[in-house]
Amino acid sequence: MSKHNESLGDVHNSVNTENKTGWRKILAFIGPAYLVSVGYMDPGNWATDIAGGSAFGYKLIWVLLASNLIALLLQSLSARLGIVRGLDLAQASKNTYPRFTNFCLYILAQVAIIACDLAEIIGMAIGLQLLFDLPLIWGVLLTITDTILLLFLMNKGMRKLEAFIVSMIFIVGLSFLTEMFIVKPDVVEVVKGFAPSFLSGKSLYIAIGIIGATVMPHNLYLHSSLVQTRKISRTDEGIRSAIKFNLFDTVIALNLAFLVNAAILILAAGAFFTNGHFEVAEIQDAYKLLESIFGKMAPVLFAVALIASGQSSTITGTLAGQIIMEGHINLRIEPWLRRLLTRILAIVPAVITIIYFGEDSLGNLLILSQVVLSLQLGFAIIPLIHFTSDKKRMDKFAIGPLVKVGAWASAVIIVGLNVKLVYEQIITWLHDYPGATMWIYFLVIPIIIGIAVLLLYVFIRPLMFKHHEKPQLLPHGLALAIHDIEAISYKNIAITIDFSKNDFNTIRHGIMQGGKHAKYTLIHVVETAGARYHGTDVMDLETQSDFTNLEKYVTDLKNLGYKAIAKIGYGMPATAIADITNADKIDFIVMGSHGHKALKDLIFGTTVNSVRHKVNVPVLVVKPQPK
Structure with missing residues (x-):
């Protein structure tokens, strides 16, 4: 499989699970569900749990339990899809639905990720304000910097990323465990809260927010991809073993997430509802009340846990964004750019809300974001059930009748x-805003009808075209027939020079491609401020020095019997290299890899990729020799 087509290709099959037994085997599979579980205890959950606990006491604990059971079922189906078919949910959708439908599903999934990211932004900003008295507007803008943390963790590998997430979960869990001892909830009332009760009005709104905050649509995409980071044997026994161990991982991780969510709701019920504070929907109010009732320790733990949950959730949201973009519409962009776009799209509504409606309205925006997540759930759940029920493609690993009934009942x-x-909600709007009746009838209702029709189509199409998948929609297409292979002779080879210790290795690899029959063009790009501004000859001291050094390389190569010339480019490296390549009819390029990581990758890491997209000739990337 090509790394460009695999789900999360950079870490695909990167964790070996073979030739391991006992606890080592279990530990090898533990990880994916923990990354998923952070989405079940993010700041959006906090808002809905606090609102539910303060307004209705312990009565909505059963909603949390039901949501967790549904989540367990659906996440296990998601893991099964990824293990058995080697596809994430977005890729499977691309193979089944037409292009326009996939584009619509991508937009809806992206809206859900932005809504989730919005919750993380608000949660992080509130946590920073509570601990450091930082204005919310600055806290919101500061959250854009977590792109650097994501790049750093992704460069360190999947196990390091999972370790970071697990440490964040530990901080959240420990904080709430300590707070339970401080608050001392009514155990009898907690037990009564597990009995189902009727939902309507505000309780229904909060309950749906809890469901949306718990069973998050992007987590279904994420889990189906993360399980593929484990390298397994593709035999029936190997697949069956992977399903079993991933089920263990899912049950443990999601039940821990349930305990954290239940702890937040119980904390709100025990601290606020029982003390007569029935309308605590704001995280800030919860913090202040905790301080006034229980002293300084409880609110500090509360804020630390809030920041930890927000930071870990934003990382998994980014991974989910990569999966749905590559899966649904086959578009791959740099992780930092995708992260930046998603974060900006989420920051804008938060900033507008603070400026025009005040900081106090962020709590309502937080709950609304979770309701949006719930509204998008059907578009992820229905395809997932169809795909895992398909006996032709899942074979003996297709879900059985009982699981199928439970899954459809959940949907x-x-x-x-x-x-x-x-x-x-529409009835309420028509009653409360009579002046907006025309907008509701001619804008809102048609959009709702369109979304309902799309959902119906998503449900019906796999039934009508049960085994219809177009070959061109497969991740890789069809293999080409290979006939006689003739040797390729390159006549004009370009070698990029940066005057580092890697130059010798780069030149050596270039000469290996053409020998003494080819002509070698040594390219160096001047990146001074003047060169970047003018994009043309700038004979400053650096340019003169670089030209002299480049000519020395040329002279040395000529003395060895090679044909070589020097070319200086100016301005942006990728553009300058591409311009010289096209103008001089270069037929092969050899470039040295910089070997940067994390922050330097953000600054320097795009030259090779940019050159590849600007030229139509092969590019050989030479890695630095190990020290």
């Missing part, structure tokens, strides 16, 4: 609650 419950919420 009906979620979609049904969302339909009820949308209906009640």
